[in-house]
Amino acid sequence: MTAQLIDGNALSQQLRGEVARRAADLTAKGRQPGLAVILVGENPASQVYVRNKVKSCGDVGFHSVLEKYDASLTEAELLARIEALNQDPSIHGILVQLPLPAHIDDHKVIEAISPAKDVDGFHVASAGALMVGEVGFKACTPYGCMKMLESIGMADLRGKHAVVIGRSNIVGKPMAMMLLAANATVTVCHSGTADLAHHTRQADVIVAAVGKRNVLTADMVKPGAVVIDVGMNRNDEGKLCGDVDFAGIRDVAGWITPVPGGVGPMTITMLLVNTLEAAERAGL
Numbered sequence: 540m541t542a543q544l545i546d547g548n549a550l551s552q553q554l555r556g557e558v559a560r561r562a563a564d565l566t567a568k569g570r571q572p573g574l575a576v577i578l579v580g581e582n583p584a585s586q587v588y589v590r591n592k593v594k595s596c597g598d599v600g601f602h603s604v605l606e607k608y609d610a611s612l613t614e615a616e617l618l619a620r621i622e623a624l625n626q627d628p629s630i631h632g633i634l635v636q637l638p639l640p641a642h643i644d645d646h647k648v649i650e651a652i653s654p655a656k657d658v659d660g661f662h663v664a665s666a667g668a669l670m671v672g673e674v675g676f677k678a679c680t681p682y683g684c685m686k687m688l689e690s691i692g693m694a695d696l697r698g699k700h701a702v703v704i705g706r707s708n709i710v711g712k713p714m715a716m717m718l719l720a721a722n723a724t725v726t727v728c729h730s731g732t733a734d735l736a737h738h739t740r741q742a743d744v745i746v747a748a749v750g751k752r753n754v755l756t757a758d759m760v761k762p763g764a765v766v767i768d769v770g771m772n773r774n775d776e777g778k779l780c781g782d783v784d785f786a787g788i789r790d791v792a793g794w795i796t797p798v799p800g801g802v803g804p805m806t807i808t809m810l811l812v813n814t815l816e817a818a819e820r821a822g823l
């Protein structure tokens with residue numbers, strides 16, 4: 540069997556088209572969706588991510604502001620900027636790019652963002668809303684993974700076993716909650732799991748979100764399973780690759796997401812979806 544690809548670029552394009560149409564409607568009513576992106580320091584990967592986020596805003600007709608600060612910015616100064624953006628009616632979403640310099644407490648900064656503008660879905664209130672099934676912003680990467688499942692007719696996972704590899708606050712934990720909300724039976728595996736393959740071999744859906752190459756190989760996958768690869772690594776030749784052995788697993792799985800062109804573009808797309816929803820809710 541050769542797995543079918545879940546094309547994150549094509550799905551993103553389709554979703555961004557809908558976002559652009561709804562953004563145009565809001566703009567016509569005098570409420571153009573607005574995103575503020577804050578970058579502190581010179582982390583090269585962060586600079587690329589932030590540039591892509593701001594560019595994507597322009598592509599769907601959002602207003603965006605990029606605030607770049609020197610790594611010497613104090614925590615108090617950053618908190619003051621967030622407070623000003625919380626009060627700014629032209630800004631519906633606030634994103635502080637992580638990681639922050641070591642002298643700034645990430646947690647304190649995220650908690651300073653108004654939950655109504657927390658389009659990253661990282662605030663404790665957003666995580667709590669997801670846990671208890673209330674309205675809130677969902678973390679963009681796992682939200683994008685759910686949209687990919689939806690796109691292959693797997694919106695409802697009743698009777699399916701989903702295995703998440705990784706337990707980060709940004710991906711693994713919210714992913715498990717979203718899969719549970721979709722009625723899957725969910726197992727979360729991590730660095731303390733004794734026999735990872737034992738779990739993954741039983742899975743109908745596997746989400747790999749570890750940040751390490753070849754965490755999942757063909758012998759660990761049940762024939763026909765759906766494999767979603769959140770990883771973003773470099774191989775020995777410097778080429779972008781995910782967490783799973785794509786070439787090997789492709790012969791076993793039913794569906795697989797490529798890297799690049801899989802989950803990556805979906806993350807920014809869901810940021811746009813969240814920002815649009817923040818702007819729509821601001822009028823309620």
Ligand code: GUN
Pocket residue numbers: 634635636637638659679
């Ligand atoms: N750093 C790496 N990924 C992310 C993300 O999704 N949001 C923010 N704010 N920072 C990140």
